[in-house]
Amino acid sequence: MLNDKHIAVYVTGGIAAYKSLNVVRELIKNKAQVQVIMTEAAQKFVTPLTFATLSQRPVITDNFQAQTQIDDFIPHIKLALWTDLAVVIPATANIIAKMANGLADDIVSTSLVATKAPKLVFPAMNTDMYENLAVQNNLKILKQMNVQIVEPATGFLAESMTGKGRLPELSEIMAAIKSNFIEKKLAGKKVIVTAGGTKEAIDPVRYIGNRSSGKMGFAMAKVARDLGADVTLITTVDINFNNMNIIKVQTASEMMKQLQEIFQDTDVLIMAAAVADFKPVHVSDQKIKKNNDEDIFNVKLTKNPDILKTIAATKTNQFVVGFAAETQNLLSNAEKKLASKNADVILANNVSQKGAGFGVDTNQITLLEKGHEPVKWDLMSKTDVAKKFWDFYLNK
Incomplete structure (x- = not known):
């Protein structure tokens, strides 16, 4: 199903960034072509080298890189045109706000603004942050923009709290990704x-x-x-x-x-x-x-x-x-x-x-x-x- 599909995985600066490694690994096992793009904050949690090893492509971290796997001096535009599906995982409150308001000040946000392909967003953060009215309003805006939002799971969080904010299980994440490549034969029903x-x-x-x-x-x-x-x-x-x-x-x-x-x-x-x-x-x-x-x-x-x-x-x-x-x-x-x-x-x-x-x-x-x-x-x-x-x- 994912054979040779171009999937751009955007990793942002939350503790759940380490779970994105399993997603990339599973995408590669499913024969997808994966390009990882990381914010500066994400690189504090997981090194680009780890993602590069799994994805078999250099990770894009800078809008001004002269050479990337996609070989272009304007990487965010070339990446946007290359993408069949954009997956933001984990999606922090910051990137959700940027996407909802069209802000573009780094490689992740500029690429997402330029991308016309479907977008799949996995919010992951502290429960109080997730339930904040501003975050919820931004998520509503993204839904109005036809961005797919996968609600976080409830469970034990990094702060030793229990609440809503965890990434879903890997099987659910993969099911959400794969659903984008299923022919919508029941559309309109x-x-x-x-x-x-x-x-x-x-x-x-x-x-x-x-x-x-x-x-x-x-x-x-x-x-x-x-x-x-x-x-x-x-x-x-x-x-x-x-x-x-x-x-x-x-x-x-x-x-x-x-x-x-x-x-x-x-x-x-x-x-x-x-x-x-x-x-x-x-x-x-x-x-x-x-x-x-x-x-x-x-x-x-x-x-x-x-x-x-x-x-x-x-x-x-x-x-x-x-x-x-x-x-x-x-x-x-x-x-x-x-x-x-x-x-x-x-x-x-x-x-x-x-x-x-x-x-x-x-x-x-x-x-x-x-x-x-x-x-x-x-x-x-x-x-x-x-x-x-x-x-x-x-x-x-």
């Missing part, structure tokens, strides 16, 4: 994905739930996003994905309400969430205390709304996909669901099968479509399942 298991309260402490991790839905949403779709993820899980509208819910009723508000303005609905079939009739306002005189505690349940059936009944030209997580009679149960829910496709999986279903990274799907014989897919990663599904959709 609006996609809704539901994910995770709903939670129905018994009291303020306890709830009825299920084992769904949300991983299958997340994969569906991320692949759709990378293919250019406008994705809304409705989920019960605390999660954050860049360039995706995320709506957090808990119960089946909350999920239904959100879908009713936005379904008519979508193209594809993927109902990957594991929705509780029942909820307690009465929810206690206080924690229910254990009574030592009673060995049995009864909870009276009532049916939850059938979200898939209710929403699919209102479709006009939307493509609706449901999931059938079964432990027995997979095909017969999935076929009944396809016939009764008004879905276009049911993706069925046996959650009792090893390596498939809840909480694992792989799945084995059987696709059922009206008027067609069921098609059984091999056991594969949930990301590959998502890619296979979207290929199916795009080739319909």
Whole structure:
């Protein structure tokens, strides 16, 4: 995917500069051509020689260098024309401010101003700096300029604090880079994905739930996003994905309400969430205390709304996909669901099968479509399942 792609890696003066070494190494492993450009402050954290060794190119550090790997006396212009993707990692508050306001006073900022290729920015800094209103306003400006911003992760920071400001994991960084070279076959499409298991309260402490991790839905949403779709993820899980509208819910009723508000303005609905079939009739306002005189505690349940059936009944030209997580009679149960829910496709999986279903990274799907014989897919990663599904959709 990255074969011979020209990727300019801009390293600025934050402690996370050392993590950029792994990014450059991974880009080279993926056959990309990498040119590293460093600010003066970045060179205080990592030497240019280290990056040059990994990238197999001299590092550009000075706008007035007479000779560079790109062999030009005006390196920032030649570099800008050479670039297929500009990656700023780590992006300090300083470079974010310069980019947002068009300042150009060193090799990094002048090159970025001159670059028309897509830009991918990875902010990394102390939490208080990241949350500063000026920094957030500058990030908003960059988004308005179609600069891609990958939000930092939350975790242990250099100052022995814990908060938002870390670079994401290498796998996430590479996924964001690679997504720029995926053909945007879903551009212009609006996609809704539901994910995770709903939670129905018994009291303020306890709830009825299920084992769904949300991983299958997340994969569906991320692949759709990378293919250019406008994705809304409705989920019960605390999660954050860049360039995706995320709506957090808990119960089946909350999920239904959100879908009713936005379904008519979508193209594809993927109902990957594991929705509780029942909820307690009465929810206690206080924690229910254990009574030592009673060995049995009864909870009276009532049916939850059938979200898939209710929403699919209102479709006009939307493509609706449901999931059938079964432990027995997979095909017969999935076929009944396809016939009764008004879905276009049911993706069925046996959650009792090893390596498939809840909480694992792989799945084995059987696709059922009206008027067609069921098609059984091999056991594969949930990301590959998502890619296979979207290929199916795009080739319909």
